[in-house]
Amino acid sequence: MPPEEPRKFTLAGAVRRHWILTLVPVVILVGIGLIVGAAKAPIYTATATVNVGKSDINTQATPGYLVAAEALASSYSRLVSSSHIAVPTGAKVGETPAQVASQLSAVPIPQEPTFTISATGSSPARATALANAAVKSLQAYVVQSASQGGGPSQLLSKLNAAQLRQVKLQQRVTDLTNRDLQAALRGDPSRNPNTVVLSPAKQAKINSAKVAAQMAQLQVQSLSGQYMNLSTNGVAPTLDVLVPPAGGVATSNRSTNVEKYAVIGLIGGLVIGIALAGLTEATEIRRARPAAAQPAA
Numbered sequence: 343m344p345p346e347e348p349r350k351f352t353l354a355g356a357v358r359r360h361w362i363l364t365l366v367p368v369v370i371l372v373g374i375g376l377i378v379g380a381a382k383a384p385i386y387t388a389t390a391t392v393n394v395g396k397s398d399i400n401t402q403a404t405p406g407y408l409v410a411a412e413a414l415a416s417s418y419s420r421l422v423s424s425s426h427i428a429v430p431t432g433a434k435v436g437e438t439p440a441q442v443a444s445q446l447s448a449v450p451i452p453q454e455p456t457f458t459i460s461a462t463g464s465s466p467a468r469a470t471a472l473a474n475a476a477v478k479s480l481q482a483y484v485v486q487s488a489s490q491g492g493g494p495s496q497l498l499s500k501l502n503a504a505q506l507r508q509v510k511l512q513q514r515v516t517d518l519t520n521r522d523l524q525a526a527l528r529g530d531p532s533r534n535p536n537t538v539v540l541s542p543a544k545q546a547k548i549n550s551a552k553v554a555a556q557m558a559q560l561q562v563q564s565l566s567g568q569y570m571n572l573s574t575n576g577v578a579p580t581l582d583v584l585v586p587p588a589g590g591v592a593t594s595n596r597s598t599n600v601e602k603y604a605v606i607g608l609i610g611g612l613v614i615g616i617a618l619a620g621l622t623e624a625t626e627i628r629r630a631r632p633a634a635a636q637p638a639a
Contacts, residue, residue, distance in 0.1 A: 350627075351620075351623060351624055351627055353616065353619075353620055355623065356616075356619040356620045356622070356623030356624075357615075357616060357619050357620075359619075359623060360618070360619040360622050360623065361619075363615065363618050363619050363622060364612075364615035364616060364618070364619045365615060366615065367610075367611040367612075367614040367615040367618065368607075368608060368611030368612055368615055369611070370611065371607035371608070371610050371611035371614070372604055372607040372608050372611060373607070374607055375603035375604040375605070375606055375607025375608070376600060376603065376604050376607070378603045379596075379599040379600035379601070379602060379603035379604060380596070380599075380600055382596075382599045382603070383464065384596040384599065385462050385463070385464070386462065386463050386464070386465060386466045386468070386469040387460055387461070387462050387469055388460070388461050388463070388466070388469035388470040388472070388473040388587040389458055389459065389460045389461075389473065389587065390458065390459045390473050390474075390476075390477050390587045391456060391457075391458050392415075392418075392456060392457055392458070392459060392477065392480075393455060393456045394411045394412075394414045394415045394418065394455045394456065394457075411455030412450075412453065412454065412455050413563035414455070414563070415450045415451070415454070415455050415456055415457045416450045416457070416560075416563065417560055417563055418448075418457065418480060418484070419448035419449060419450045419457040419459075420448070420560065421448075421480065421483070422446050422447070422448035422459055422476060422480065423443045423446050423447065423448070424443075425439060425443075426483050427442075427446070427476060427479045427480055427483060428440075428442040428443040428446070430479040430482070430483075431446070431472070431475045431476045431479045434475035434478070434479070435468075435471055435472050435475050437472075442472070442476075445461055445462045445463065445472060446459065446460070446461055446472070446476055447459075447460050448460070459473055459476055459477060459480075460473070461473035461476060461587070469587070470587045473587035474587055477587075504558065504561045504562045505562050507558050508555065508558035508559055508561075508562050511551065511554050511555040511558050512555045512558075514551050514554075514555070515548065515551045515552050515555055518544075518547060518548050518551055519548055522544045522548070
């Protein structure tokens with residue numbers, strides 16, 4: 343009778359033969375993950391939806407008003423995490439500006455004169471209070487900025503100056519890019535400009551100029567919206583809260599925590615279980631080899 347062929351080691355075979363050993367760590371670690379995720383303190387989020395300008399149909403039907411309001415909504419959403427809003431909001435809720443800035447975020451709604459403000463907290467009440475304080479601080483800042491801006495003629499002068507500055511900064515980006523490309527291509531005119539890699543110092547200078555041009559563009563958008571609103575309605579831009587934070591239930595990330603830690607436990611359990619199955623399989627094969635090598639009596 344021919345000798346039995348020795349068993350070869352494969353990880354799939356090890357898992358198939360020792361499937362119980364593979365599943366035990368999975369069950370244990372998934373259970374631990376569920377417990378840890380459920381015990382972890384949840385973070386609550388309260389959201390407010392804010393409309394720039396009046397929400398009535400007649401106002402929004404004014405030519406150019408919607409475009410200007412959209413630009414303002416984008417600009418105001420960026421202000422939410424700035425010190426202009428974080429400082430007064432922190433004073434209202436008794437937290438530092440850094441804490442407030444880390445707990446606030448805002449996102450403009452595409453092609454709409456609205457944006458959402460989200461605030462996080464350790465409880466629904468704290469999240470809602472922070473969102474309300476941020477909305478009030480932003481409303482106060484908008485009124486203060488508009489009153490300091492003066493009438494339509496003063497705003498128009500500021501808008502023209504901002505537009506001129508934006509053009510100059512954009513031209514500087516173009517000049518820097520062209521100058522550095524020309525210098526790089528001077529030794530090889532036939533080279534494709536798209537393949538040129540500038541030095542880190544030159545690229546950093548160009549990137550800095552681009553950021554300055556983008557900031558100037560945001561200022562132009564903001565002033566344009568303020569001027570359009572002031573010249574059309576004779577008043578400063580208003581922030582109409584369409585959905586207040588207290589109007590809905592603050593959501594928590596408890597289910598997300600449970601799912602996250604369960605997945606971590608599942609992955610960790612599979613790794614450990616497969617490793618144990620492979621180690622057990624390798625040990626059994628190693629022990630079986632001396633017996634298979636002995637000659638039959």
